[in-house]
Amino acid sequence: MNIHFIGIGGIGVSALAQYYLSNGHKIRGSDLVSSETTELLKKKGIKIIIGEHKTENLSKNTDLVIYSPAVSKNNPELKIAQKNKIKCQSYPEALGELTKKYFTIAISGTHGKSTTTAMTALILIKAGLDPTVILGTKLKEFGNSNFRKGQSKYLIIEADEWKASFLNYFPKIIALTNIEKEHLDYYKDINHILRTYQEYISHLPEKAILIINKKDKNISQLKKTKLKIKDYSSQQKQIKQLKKILKVSGEHNVLNASTALTIAQALKISDQTSFRALSEYKGAWRRFEEKSFKIKNLKFKIISDYAHHPTEINATLKAARERFPHEKIWCVFQPHQYQRTFYLFEDFVKTFKQAIDKLNINKIIITDIYDVAGREKGNIKNKINSEKLVKEINKSSVIYLPKEKIINYLKKNVKGKEIIMIMGAGDIYKIIEG
Numbered sequence: 001m002n003i004h005f006i007g008i009g010g011i012g013v014s015a016l017a018q019y020y021l022s023n024g025h026k027i028r029g030s031d032l033v034s035s036e037t038t039e040l041l042k043k044k045g046i047k048i049i050i051g052e053h054k055t056e057n058l059s060k061n062t063d064l065v066i067y068s069p070a071v072s073k074n075n076p077e078l079k080i081a082q083k084n085k086i087k088c089q090s091y092p093e094a095l096g097e098l099t100k101k102y103f104t105i106a107i108s109g110t111h112g113k114s115t116t117t118a119m120t121a122l123i124l125i126k127a128g129l130d131p132t133v134i135l136g137t138k139l140k141e142f143g144n145s146n147f148r149k150g151q152s153k154y155l156i157i158e159a160d161e162w163k164a165s166f167l168n169y170f171p172k173i174i175a176l177t178n179i180e181k182e183h184l185d186y187y188k189d190i191n192h193i194l195r196t197y198q199e200y201i202s203h204l205p206e207k208a209i210l211i212i213n214k215k216d217k218n219i220s221q222l223k224k225t226k227l228k229i230k231d232y233s234s235q236q237k238q239i240k241q242l243k244k245i246l247k248v249s250g251e252h253n254v255l256n257a258s259t260a261l262t263i264a265q266a267l268k269i270s271d272q273t274s275f276r277a278l279s280e281y282k283g284a285w286r287r288f289e290e291k292s293f294k295i296k297n298l299k300f301k302i303i304s305d306y307a308h309h310p311t312e313i314n315a316t317l318k319a320a321r322e323r324f325p326h327e328k329i330w331c332v333f334q335p336h337q338y339q340r341t342f343y344l345f346e347d348f349v350k351t352f353k354q355a356i357d358k359l360n361i362n363k364i365i366i367t368d369i370y371d372v373a374g375r376e377k378g379n380i381k382n383k384i385n386s387e388k389l390v391k392e393i394n395k396s397s398v399i400y401l402p403k404e405k406i407i408n409y410l411k412k413n414v415k416g417k418e419i420i421m422i423m424g425a426g427d428i429y430k431i432i433e434g
Contacts, residue, residue, distance in 0.1 A: 002061050005029035006077050007068030008048065009038045011146055012160065013091045015134040016066065018147040019098070021046060030057045030077060036138075040145060055080040062086055066094045069163050070372075095134065095157065096168030102132065102155035105263060106169055108200070109177030110161075111312050112256045115248075116177055117158045118284050119260035119277075124154060126277035127269045131156050137306070138285035162186060164196050170203050173266060175211040175232075175259050179218035182309055185339035185377060190218065198222055209266045211259060232262040238271065245279040249288055250319030257281075286429060288319060293432045295407075298416050302432055308336035308425040310347040314354065320421055321359045327419050330363040331355065332406060332431075334424030335386060337372045342384040345392070352393045362418070364398040365406060366390050370426025406431055 005017050008029025014037045021027045021044060028047040031038055038048050049057045055076045058065070065081040065088045073079075081088050089097075099106070107117045114137040121133040122141060131154035135146045142148045159166040159174075162183045179197060180190075187193045201210055206226045212219050213233040235258055242257045257278050264274040283289060286306040293302045307316040313333070320329055335341045341348065355361040366386045390400040401409055410420070422429055 001063045002026045002028075002059065003064045003066060004058055004062045004077070004081070005066050006053065006071050006075060007031055008041065008046075009033070009035045010068045010070065010091070011037065011136050012095070012134065012158070013066070013068045014038075014041060015145075015147040016091060016095060017041060017046060018044065018145065019132070019134065019149070022147075022149040028059065037146075053077050058086075064089070066091060069165060090168075092160075092163075092165035092168040096170065098155060099157065099169045099171055103153045104155045104157060104169065104171040105131075105173045105175070106157050106159035106166065106171035107175050107177070107259075108159040108161060108166055108197075109175075110180040110182045111309065111315070112177040112252060112259070113158045113160070114284060114306075115253060115287055116175065116256040116259045117156060119257055119281055120175075120263050121148065121156050122281055123260055123264045123269060123274045123277040124156065124267070127264070127267075127273050129154050129267070129269075134158065135284075136160070137287060140282065144285070159200075161193070161196065161200075164200075166200050167196070167203075169200075172205070173209045173211065173263060174201055174204055175263055176201075176213070176216075176219055177256065177259060178213060178216050180309070180311060181344065182340075184343040185337070194218060194221055201227070211262050211266070213255065213259075228266075230262050230266060232258045235262065241275065242278065245275060246281070247279070248281060248283045249323045250315055252315040252319070253288075288316065291432065293420070295410050295414055298414070300414065300418060300420055302420050302422060304422045304429045304432070306425050307423050308340070310344055310351040313348075313423065314351050316423065317355050317359050317361055317421065320419065321361070324419050327417060328362040329360075329419045329421060330365070330410075330414070331361055331421040331423060332365045332367070332428065333421075334367050334403070334426050334428035335369040335389065336425040338369050338376050338380045338384055341369055341386075341389065342380055345384065345389070348389060349392045352389075352398060353395065356395050356397055362397065364393075364395075365401050365409070366398065367401055367403045367406060367428065370424060370428070372426075403428065403431065 009031035030049040034050045107113050124131045130150040130152040132150040133148040134157045136158040138144050210227045211230045214231045215233050261274050286304050289304045291302040305316045307313045387400050
């Protein structure tokens with residue numbers, strides 16, 4: 001089958017493209033800009049077209065079109081495919097079909113999905129269960145890819161809630177890491193979010209397994225009748241052991257590992273096997289990823305992290321302070337999406353004030369908001385910017401800088417031995433690359 005992917009550089013879409021490639025299909029795809037992901041796909045033999053989406057990008061022998069949820073209905077490639085009566089599916093619809101063919105384990109929640117999915121996958125691999133994995137980040141164990149092809153009945157997926165994507169999925173096990181206000185460009189409020197999660201867990205068959213944190217106030221509001229409930233936050237003995245063996249930092253990662261451990265227990269995998277796999281986990285791309293970088297001929301430790309929601313930012317900075325209790329820590333943050341920054345403005349302000357006052361973060365540089373194509377509604381860009389955020393935080397150690405001026409600022413102001421956190425879900429990490 002000849003399959004064309006629109007928005008093939010997306011982290012989920014690219015993993016699905018690799019899945020179909022591994023099953024012998026001919027794959028091609030398009031995206032607006034090139035990235036590490038599109039380069040990886042090229043190396044695997046997938047034809048990638050970079051630039052403006054055009055009708056001619058679609059080959060005449062295309063059998064199926066799969067498109068990113070971020071692609072608009074007016075996309076020329078999608079419109080010509082529909083006109084020519086070619087089967088078209090969104091990424092969640094296509095992945096949803098796979099969830100019905102496998103014994104699917106779905107990891108969902110506002111935070112921690114990628115890490116928990118990665119940890120779960122490595123446990124199942126260590127146990128010899130040989131899962132297929134579709135992941136929202138890249139793993140060194142997968143050859144710096146976000147996909148792994150397995151030969152068993154097991155499929156492990158990161159099940160995203162944006163635009164209610166996970167309502168397309170029909171897993172046998174669902175793990176909910178946590179639920180908070182997020183993706184308010186789609187959801188009206190927390191009640192809308194909870195109603196959608198309620199519908200999602202109703203996809204589980206009767207007496208299937210739902211893995212949760214009962215201490216999460218929003219998860220506790222969900223009705224869970226006729227399901228086997230396993231509480232990953234209640235495993236105090238195992239949590240103590242995880243704190244001793246994990247190489248990755250932060251209390252949030254202990255909970256992620258506890259979730260993965262609980263999934264493994266549901267599958268009758270021994271704790272010994274799980275602990276061995278978790279003790280070997282070295283982290284994923286842009287999840288507290290440690291690097292070194294030279295400034296003024298001095299070598300600095302860089303922590304690159306994907307955190308972009310206030311809760312994630314707090315957890316990551318807290319982990320950094322625990323890991324480096326005596327060092328000076330600088331944070332370079334790129335807000336991700338105008339909608340998120342606008343709706344969670346007060347939460348961002350509170351988080352960064354606490355970072356200074358309680359975590360003793362020494363310097364915070366906030367750069368311009370990363371504009372996510374197709375995700376911003378109305379005149380939202382006129383209502384919010386990073387300068388407003390910095391002004392409201394009102395701390396002398398929190399400043400605004402355009403992205404292109406950050407490295408020069410660091411060259412002029414760092415003294416040596418600072419830990420520099422590069423945070424955000426956009427392209428901020430590229431300032432230390434190249």
